[in-house]
Amino acid sequence: MLPAFSYVRARSVDEAVARLAAPDARVYAGGTDLLGCLRDGVFTAGTLVSLGTVAELQGIRQTSNGGLRIGALTSIAEVAGNAAVKERYGALGAAASVVATPQLRNQGTLGGNICQRPRCWYFRGDYSCLRKSGDTCYAIAGDNRYHAIFGGNGCYVVHPSDTAPALVALGASVRIRGARGTRLVAAGDFFVGPDTDVTRETVLAAGEIVTEILLPAPPPGMKSTYRKVRARQSWDFALAGAAVALTMRDATVEAARIVLSGVAPVPWRVPAAEQALAGRRLDAKTIAAAANAAAANAEPMDQNDYKVALVRGVVAEALEACA
Numbered sequence: 016m017l018p019a020f021s022y023v024r025a026r027s028v029d030e031a032v033a034r035l036a037a038p039d040a041r042v043y044a045g046g047t048d049l050l051g052c053l054r055d056g057v058f059t060a061g062t063l064v065s066l067g068t069v070a071e072l073q074g075i076r077q078t079s080n081g082g083l084r085i086g087a088l089t090s091i092a093e094v095a096g097n098a099a100v101k102e103r104y105g106a107l108g109a110a111a112s113v114v115a116t117p118q119l120r121n122q123g124t125l126g127g128n129i130c131q132r133p134r135c136w137y138f139r140g141d142y143s144c145l146r147k148s149g150d151t152c153y154a155i156a157g158d159n160r161y162h163a164i165f166g167g168n169g170c171y172v173v174h175p176s177d178t179a180p181a182l183v184a185l186g187a188s189v190r191i192r193g194a195r196g197t198r199l200v201a202a203g204d205f206f207v208g209p210d211t212d213v214t215r216e217t218v219l220a221a222g223e224i225v226t227e228i229l230l231p232a233p234p235p236g237m238k239s240t241y242r243k244v245r246a247r248q249s250w251d252f253a254l255a256g257a258a259v260a261l262t263m264r265d266a267t268v269e270a271a272r273i274v275l276s277g278v279a280p281v282p283w284r285v286p287a288a289e290q291a292l293a294g295r296r297l298d299a300k301t302i303a304a305a306a307n308a309a310a311a312n313a314e315p316m317d318q319n320d321y322k323v324a325l326v327r328g329v330v331a332e333a334l335e336a337c338a
């Protein structure tokens with residue numbers, strides 16, 4: 016059952032920031048993750064501050080420097096269907112189109128997708144785990160088949176978002192607003208691993224709001240895509256996924272970014288795989304070398320070593336799609 020809370024609709028970002036100063040206040044975007052967390056007792060909320068009617072947080076538009084600005088309250092469905100996203104930022108379009116179900120993509124927002132909490136069944140369940148300020152990660156001795164193979168460092172949740180790795184691969188930035196003003200953070204620095212702070216997944220401080228996501232103008236020759244493997248084809252979180260963004264000159268890769276989903280507590284960049292591509296023709300040999308490099312430093316737990324092969328496969332598939 017949902018606990019009692021107050022609900023207010025902000026009409027502007029300024030009003031939302033002011034309302035979020037209330038004790039135990041939380042941002043409510045589409046509510047698709049938030050309400051589940053409240054129902055399951057993952058955290059509490061005194062006040063939910065709805066951003067749904069804040070017009071300045073909506074929509075997708077071109078920026079003066081040739082990039083794209085996506086308001087944090089833009090629905091995932093709108094991101095997936097936007098012509099400029101699909102043509103110029105294929106990884107984001109592909110990632111948004113495989114998030115959850117059509118209903119959740121209509122209701123869920125891009126800002127909410129990158130701020131959602133992990134799906135680990137110990138974190139979501141009735142366990143006082145490390146991420147809920149307890150003293151242990153139950154996945155270590157428990158059922159860890161869906162857990163991290165990279166970057167666990169004491170807590171082995173995986174980051175649940177499909178759009179987050181695409182945004183990191185595309186070099187996006189996240190605009191944040193709070194009582195102290197505005198700041199712009201690279202998407203690659205927005206996510207916080209357990210080595211930094213095991214109780215949160217982003218750099219957001221209490222009361223801060225993601226207001227927009229900025230994509231830079233794609234360099235000439237950029238190709239990008241996202242692939243994910245899931246247990247059910249209809250809808251599911253990634254068991255493993257890969258966002259790739261390549262800057263190509265003819266058939267040669269000039270620069271590459273590869274970011275994995277479903278395998279680490281944060282979107283997981285694999286520099287060794289990127290280096291295996293840089294300066295090389297994107298042929299079968301190079302793709303195999305990059306796929307192997309992507310999985311090389313995995314540290315599987317006792318029930319999830321199948322993810323190592325999935326990483327190799329999904330990276331190869333994404334690169335083949337770009338070739």
Ligand SMILES: Cc1cc2nc3c(=O)[nH]c(=O)nc-3n(C[C@H](O)[C@H](O)[C@H](O)COP(=O)(O)OP(=O)(O)OC[C@H]3O[C@@H](n4cnc5c(N)ncnc54)[C@H](O)[C@@H]3O)c2cc1C
Nearest residue numbers: 044045046047048049115123124126127128130176177225
């Ligand atoms: C059945 C199911 C299947 C799913 N499958 C997938 C999947 O395959 N891939 C995937 O990526 N996701 C999946 N999801 C997650 C879903 O995409 C998220 O629930 C959704 O993206 C969250 O968006 P929202 O707008 O509803 O956020 P909310 O639920 O409103 O918020 C989520 C969290 O982010 C915070 N928040 C929201 N917006 C902001 C903001 N602008 N600034 C600061 N904090 C903010 C909230 O306070 C809350 O803690 C699934 C969810 C469900 C229920």
